[in-house]
Every structure is written in structure tokens, then in C-alpha cells.
Amino acid sequence: MRKQVIAGNWKMNKLLGESEQFIDEVKGQVPSADQVESVVVAPFTALHSLVQKTKGTDVKIGAQNMHFEESGAFTGEVSPEMLKDIGVEYVVLGHSERRELFGETDETVNKKTHAAFKHGLTPIVCVGESDEQRENNETFTVVENQVKNALEGLTTDQVKATIIAYEPIWAIGTGKTATAADANEVCAHVRQAVKEFAGEEAAEAVRIQYGGSVKPANVEELLGQSDIDGALVGGASLQPESFLALVEAGK
Numbered sequence: 001m002r003k004q005v006i007a008g009n010w011k012m013n014k015l016l017g018e019s020e021q022f023i024d025e026v027k028g029q030v031p032s033a034d035q036v037e038s039v040v041v042a043p044f045t046a047l048h049s050l051v052q053k054t055k056g057t058d059v060k061i062g063a064q065n066m067h068f069e070e071s072g073a074f075t076g077e078v079s080p081e082m083l084k085d086i087g088v089e090y091v092v093l094g095h096s097e098r099r100e101l102f103g104e105t106d107e108t109v110n111k112k113t114h115a116a117f118k119h120g121l122t123p124i125v126c127v128g129e130s131d132e133q134r135e136n137n138e139t140f141t142v143v144e145n146q147v148k149n150a151l152e153g154l155t156t157d158q159v160k161a162t163i164i165a166y167e168p169i170w171a172i173g174t175g176k177t178a179t180a181a182d183a184n185e186v187c188a189h190v191r192q193a194v195k196e197f198a199g200e201e202a203a204e205a206v207r208i209q210y211g212g213s214v215k216p217a218n219v220e221e222l223l224g225q226s227d228i229d230g231a232l233v234g235g236a237s238l239q240p241e242s243f244l245a246l247v248e249a250g251k
């Protein structure tokens, strides 16, 4: 049985004080990390403080992106070592908004995934199709290629430790959620792609989240699906009570 992982991706929201207040409200309320992984993926500006505030609690902290290089002339970027140095444990890679708006590619996602493991960070690798690709019945091909390109060169153990987030672009921030059955069908195809790429053991171990307008009203049905092992949540993760409802559903 795979442990569910619920990650709240705040995107470009919350000032430092708001971030700290959120953690103060949830850190003693989330279920044990033995039951469900509760991850807050905050802006860079809050990461150090939130890591300090969550030490010894069941709340884990993640970053929304990072570079793959160790250091150098990459203005505006943050290195894997910088995240590890302040105690960040997870990093979201290849989010569709970074692919669409900031030129992220399968190649850079793969380099970043390798860099994450090199520095002891758990990658949450995002894949998902556009509305047009869905209309053209290209969903399976798109996500399969993104998965295999992201995992290229990883060891079996690294694949097993990777979290893959299936996020249909047309469901992100739109209020349109894939039906649980449709989401599960694609997540099962992602798992099959992992099996073909890295074998049965890796396919059974890898955790696959669904993301795209997840909220307390629909999370139970989604997490009850055979091939969905968690959720990557945007809007509904910004409020403490909503976030707590989401992680409770993951127990």
C-alpha cells in the first residue's frame, strides 16, 4: 500500500508573515507523517522560515522550482544545494506553468530530477496534457513521453522515490476537475509507462498524484482510486482549514 502524499502548491501567493501564520495554524493539526505526507510548497522567500517553524512536526516543506546547476552565472535562479542547505525536502519540477511561461522542457526537467536526487531532495515531477492534446486523443502519448523523458538515466531506486504529478493543464485553476475515473485511467497509464521504463517493482512503488482543481469536496473520490496516491493542490491549499481537510483525506 503506497502512502498518500498531499502537497499544497501556493504558487506566487503569501507574504512571509502570512506563510508563517498558515504554518502556525496547521503544524499541530496535520495527521502523522506515518499516515500521510503533508507538504507545503511555498515561495522561495518563505522557505527558510517555514523549515525552521516545522522542525519536529509532521509538515514538510518543498520548493516550486530550482536550477540543475550547482552554482554560477544564473541570475535569479536557486541551486539544489541552496534548497538542501536550508532544509527543504521536496521540489516541484516541470510544472505546466513553468513549461508554458518559463521555457521548461523535458530535457531541463530531467536534469533537475537528477540534480534533486544528487542533493537528497524528493522530486515531484509534473506531467499533463493541454486541452488541444486531450481533444486530439493525445493524452496518453503526451504524458508517457514526459514521464520517460523525465526519468531517463535514473536508477530503479531513484524512480521508486520519485513522485509524479499528473496535472491536466485544462483542469488547473479552472474549477474543471477530471472525473476520478478519467484521472485514474491516466495515472494507471503513467504507472504502466514507469513499468515499461523501470520495471514492475518501480511501477508499484512510485507515487502518482493528481492535480487540477482538487478541493475538499472531490478529494476523497480521487484518492480512493487505485492508481492515485495523492494530490498536488493549488488554490484549495491556500487556506489552513481547506489544507487540513485535504491531508485528512489522505490518511
Ligand SMILES: O=C[C@H](O)COP(=O)(O)O
Residues within 6 Å of the ligand: 009, 095, 167, 171, 172, 173, 174, 175, 211, 212, 213, 214, 232, 233, 234, 235, 236
Ligand atoms: O500545482 C497545483 C496545480 O497547478 C493545481 O492547481 P489548482 O488546484 O489551483 O487547480
